[in-house]
Amino acid sequence: MESHSPSQSGAAGEDKKRHRPLGIEQLCFESAMTCFEGRLQFDPAIGPLTMKEVTNFISRTLEKTHNLKDVRETLSKSVEVWLWLTKCFAAAIPGLTTRSIGPLSAVNNHDNGVTPRESTKLIIHNYASLKEDLSLLSKLMHIARNLLVVPEPEIPQDLCAAVQFDQMLYQTIVLCINVTSKAYDGDVLEETARLKLTEITELYKKLLVTCLQQAHNWIAKNDRNKMTFWSTVLFDDDAMGDEQDPNSAIGDFRPDIARTEVRNWMERNSRFCDKAQKLLIEYEESISENSRTPPGHLPPISPLAWNWLPEGTTSVRADNFKDDEKITPVWKEDELNKFEQDRLYGRVSREVDTWWLRARDPNYDDWVVPMPTVEFAQQRTENSKANLVNRYAHSYRAEDQEGSVHSNEGAPLPDHSSEDGTQESHYPQEYNDDMIDDEDVDDDESYGEGPMSGFLTEVPNILDPKQIEALHMIIKSCILDNAGLALSRAGENLQKTRCRMFLALECGRSLLREILVFIAVWEKNEQSLIFQLTTQIVEAIHHSALIPYAWSSLRIPKDIISPAQTVLLRLVNNMFRARNTDPPLLDSKEHLRDVKLLHFLFIQFRSRIVPECVALMHLQAQIRSDEVPAVEFPVDSWDMERAKDGLQQFLELLTTVNELPETRVYLIEWEAAYELLVLLKGLEAGVPKKPLVELPRARQQGQPPSNEDREQHHEFDAGDPPPPPPPPPTLQDFAHQFPWAGIKGQILHILAGLLQPPPGRSSPGNPEVQKQIIRHNGIVSLLNCCVYDDHNRYARERVQVCLKWLMDGSDAANNFLRELVAMSPPPNLRPQPGPDGQPPTTTMRIDGIAGEVKVRMNAPSPPPWAAAGNSSANSGGGGGLALPSLASSTARLTEDLRNVVNTLPPIIQSQSQSSSAAVSSSSAAAGPSDLARSRSEDLLRDIITLADEAARLAIVGPHGHRADADETEEEDFM
Structure with missing residues (x-):
């Protein structure tokens, strides 16, 4: 039997203290990652048999982290595991880039970069190696995601940040986006090549989805990680150069200053949890005697390295406050040291805070912006009719006219700020339709085409609704102000601060636009998870009183209402509908916040939406009566569809608000009946009613039968060629005949609700609304809606309800x-x-x-x-x-x-x-x-x-007959 001397036993004890014993799962997993990294770097060369074993080890580890809690916890607390994961991705990304989209030096070179066709050839040529590497990387990222699902997630979250795995995560996401967002022309490929291209693209998408899931787990309930991820997403170097544009919506926001302040905040809050610090210090001590032991030292990065490095080796500027200690923010304008200035302020960013004071709803503190009067709306409608052709011949408005959140729709325009930086007025008395040159407007940018800011902005154009859920969960996790959320030591709600950053920076606004348009493109309904998550994102923006600013930022000059604005209205309506089931107290902060949002949206309805829709209807009526040729109609059917969708969503919102007596009173106070009646009159004049039955036209004597008649009454011989089809009508041909289907029914439903008796009474009808309808000659408009119109079914029945309450009392x-x-x-x-x-x-x-x-x-x-x-x-x-x-x-x-x-x-x-x-x-x-x-x-x-x-x-043509009358066959009705 072999014996050990006391000195040998002591040395073994010291060695055991320095090197913790590894479990079988950790040992196998680390060995597999070692081999995989060697294969990626060709040092040493790994053969197919070894790679097969490597794949088996990684697959078994993935399965165990899914099913075994103890394995997941053990691996999550291993510094070595996180280091090997980082090294594997660091070795894989350059090779994947070169084999998929060309050399790294050409990735961001727009002039000499690889074209989609060249990238396609690269992917097909490297198909086998790409498939194997992407499959293993997806499994490794999946394991990294699982390791964050433990009872104490802050430990692996801190370890992940310490080894810079989050940086590998960002680079992997960027690579996946660069590959999958290219417009590959798969139709010109042969079937085998096309299948290879599709398979590699799907593997990149799978890796992208797993990366987003890992990112969501990494930031969960961790404010420092949230701020790190959020600043990486929002502070894009390419986009920040555009933030200084003097024509930006609010202006005076300095993103470079804001980025410095956010970084200073992250350095002040760089302290890891105690257990993570202990694990990092133990690892660094165990490897300090032999630096060649894989995977090597931790990266000595600042500002996190002080958590594990010996005291005195690096400067420590992290706050040393106790968790329950509060500080009072103090801003010293004359402080020269920026870090010290920000430390005294205590909050994340003074720049973001001051931007929010300018960008939020002007009515946030008090009612300073009034509701435009009906007389203004009437004048606005006349101006819209007169300027309709010019409004579409050029861009609608220069960007510098979209400053205030209430400014872009007519009544509430922002006045220029005074020299001391204070805003003088939100509403000038006049509405100015300034025009700019066509080349200054990039309409494609707002439709998801063209340049986009931020590396996450392309994700909605790549993934489908099931794949993209993690992106929405990330945004929600960063900005949603949950009830009971603890404030920072400076009394700051960090969720609201990140929400304000989201809207202050171009990358955030672009991402918001894309996730809104995503709902429209995929036609998601209110029950879908994506719709619910996006509603919560809009709720977070509402909590910061920034929906008015978001509305302005989603504006497209050529549209009455952009697709993103229409979806935003749907989400706001969904939000209000939830309020109706459990309405807030009338004197509560929530109710007042909702009313102010409704006030802003109705201003848009009165000042822009209704006047411009009515102007289009007026031109339709002129074309219908042959006063104007049809070719003068300035928009196509797609533009009309967008206008109708936006108008419908506004009416849906008014319907929801009209359901509760507590909010209905505001519509009555603002005289919403005027806009509804104006729309009814415009529709009656501009759109002929669609009959349920179309009778055949009578032929005049001597007129040859038409092709349609010959098809019905003549059997063609086998040798007779069929008559040529008529030329297909263009979108422009149909635009002036756009029916605005369903709009009348919505209007009548709202009017019937407004005419109901006041709360607590069953009779008579609401006297204020009755007076409004009579004052605006609404009875005629109601009676004209009674004839059958297949564009607006059941309108007659709704008119009956309106007439009942209108005459009642x-x-x-x-x-x-x-x-x-x-x-x-x-x-x-x-x-x-x-x-x-x-x-x-x-x-x-x-x-x-x-x-x-x-x-x-x-x-x-x-x-x-x-x-x-x-x-x-x-x-x-x-x-x-x-x-x-x-x-x-x-x-x-x-x-x-x-x-x-x-x-x-x-x-x-x-x-x-x-x-x-x-x-x-x-x-x-x-x-x-x-x-x-x-x-x-x-x-x-x-x-x-x-x-x-x-x-x-009622509608009589210029010669005493109806303009839409047809000649019909004689029929007997007994």
């Missing part, structure tokens, strides 16, 4: 209809027989059928609508009157109007003529109350009949 509304009835001459209800003794024929319009229909009147007592149609047709359509004759006995209706009470009963379904007669005969024996109710019901039915006839015959 309103003498002015009832008097208007009495005067309307008095203008209607009594029609001749009995048809006169023709010369041959047969019933006469006449033309009439039938709801839902295009054109006028010839009918034979057989009944001795025609229905009221036929009489009205006959009377109106014989009188040339009523001349220029907007409302035609009433389709029933004027004398009887006038008598009913004298006797009926103002309060109308609930709306009932239409009844047949026989049931109506039965009600009339039984009413004689009824009491006064029953008689009043019966007459009220008759009156309401007569009003609806009047509305039908008004809508059918």
Whole structure:
């Protein structure tokens, strides 16, 4: 038996103290990474059999970190494991870059860089080695991700930062983006080459997704890591040169100063947790005697190296405060030492704080920005109509006109700041449409095409909704202000500070735009995880009162409302809808914050959205009446679709706000009924109603049959060539006929809600809204919506609800209809027989059928609508009157109007003529109350009949006939 001397035993004990024993999992994993790094650096050369074993070791380690908690914890606390992971990625990135997109020196060289076609050839040529390396790197990154899911995540988070694995993470993300964002032309490749290209691209995407997941785990609940990642993402050297643009939205933000202050904050907060410090010191002591032992010393980087280096070897400028010790921020303008100045201030960045004071909602502290008046809106609409062609012929507005968060939409424009840096005014009295040259505008930039700032901005264009979830979770983790979040020692909410950085820097604004457009491109609904995460991101921006600024930054000069703004509205609407289920208290800070946001958005609705949409409708009406040629229409159908989508989202938001009486009062106070009625009038004039049935056109005598008729009535011989198809219409051809489908229904739904009785009452209708509708001649607009329109189904039923509440308790509304009835001459209800003794024929319009229909009147007592149609047709359509004759006995209706009470009963379904007669005969024996109710019901039915006839015959062409009338075949309706 071999014996050991005491001296040998002591030496062994010291050696054991310096070198901790390795578990079998750690030993195998480190050995595999050693071989992998050697293969990547060709030192030594590793053969296929060895690489097979390396792959097996790494795969088994990945499986164990998934399933075994103790293995995961052991490996997560190993400094050697984190160092080997860093060394493997450091060795792999240069080789992957060279084999995928060319030499490192040409990656960022736009002039001499590798083209997508050359990159395609490289990838296909190096297919085998790329596939093997990318597969192993994905597994290693997956393991790194798993090692952060432990009970004490701050330990591996600090170790990861100490070995600079986070820097390898950034470089890997950039490489994956550079490869997958290239526009590879796979269609010109043969099938085998195309499959190889697709496979490598998918492996890069898989690695990118895992990197984002690892980044999310690395920053979780760690403010220093969040700030490190956030500053790396936002402070892009290429983009920061543009931040000094004097025409930027707010201006005076100095990103270089902000970056210095953020770095100083990270140095002051560079202290690791005690357990991580202990592990790092033990490792550094164990390897200090033999520096050649792999994987070597920790990188002596500043400002983190002081956590493990011997005292006195490096300067330490980290704060030495206790966790519960508070400090009061003090800003010394005359302090020359920047680090000391920032240390006394205590917060992250004075530059970010002062920017936020300028960029936030001007109404944040007090109501300093008023709501534009209806008179301003009217003038704004007239200006928009007059300047419509020029507005689209040039860019809409110079960037320097988009300063204030309330400025870009008309009423609330920012005045220039005074010399001392204070803003003089947010709202000038005049609205200026300054134009700039076309070449100064890059519309493509706002559509996700062209240059983008920040290395994460391209990610939404690369990944699909399932892959991209980690990106949204990272943004949410960095900026969402969760309830109960602890403040810093200086009393600062770091989540809000990072949110402000997000909007202050171009990289953050670009990333926000891309994640918003991502929802539109993939058509994600409210139940999807991506939509919910993005809603939380918008909620965080709302908490900092920066949605008005975000709205301005998402602006596209050529659009009434950009796609990103439309999605932002959807998210805000989703946010408000959640409030309706659990509304905040009226005197709470949350309620006031919501009202101020609603105030800003309604300003945009009044000052920009409605006037410019109405201007387009006005031009449609001019083209419809042949006053303007169709070629003068300045936009195409895509622009019209974007305008309609934005308008719909605004109306959706108003619908949500209208549901709660607490927020409905603001719409009533701001006189929202005006905008709704203006839109109804614009739609009525500019868009013909779409019938349910299109009758065939009658051919004039001697006119040859059309191709369509020949196809229906002629069997072609086998040798006959088919007729050539008509040329496809262009988008421009359809633009002036854009129907704005569904908009009327939304408007009528909102008006019905506004007309409801005040809270706590069931009758009468809201008197303030009734006055507003009458003041703006809204009754005519409502009646014109009653005829069937396939673009706006169920509009008639919504009009009935509006009329019920409009007449309920309103003498002015009832008097208007009495005067309307008095203008209607009594029609001749009995048809006169023709010369041959047969019933006469006449033309009439039938709801839902295009054109006028010839009918034979057989009944001795025609229905009221036929009489009205006959009377109106014989009188040339009523001349220029907007409302035609009433389709029933004027004398009887006038008598009913004298006797009926103002309060109308609930709306009932239409009844047949026989049931109506039965009600009339039984009413004689009824009491006064029953008689009043019966007459009220008759009156309401007569009003609806009047509305039908008004809508059918109100728009009269210049020659006494409707502009949209068609010639139809004669038909008999018995």
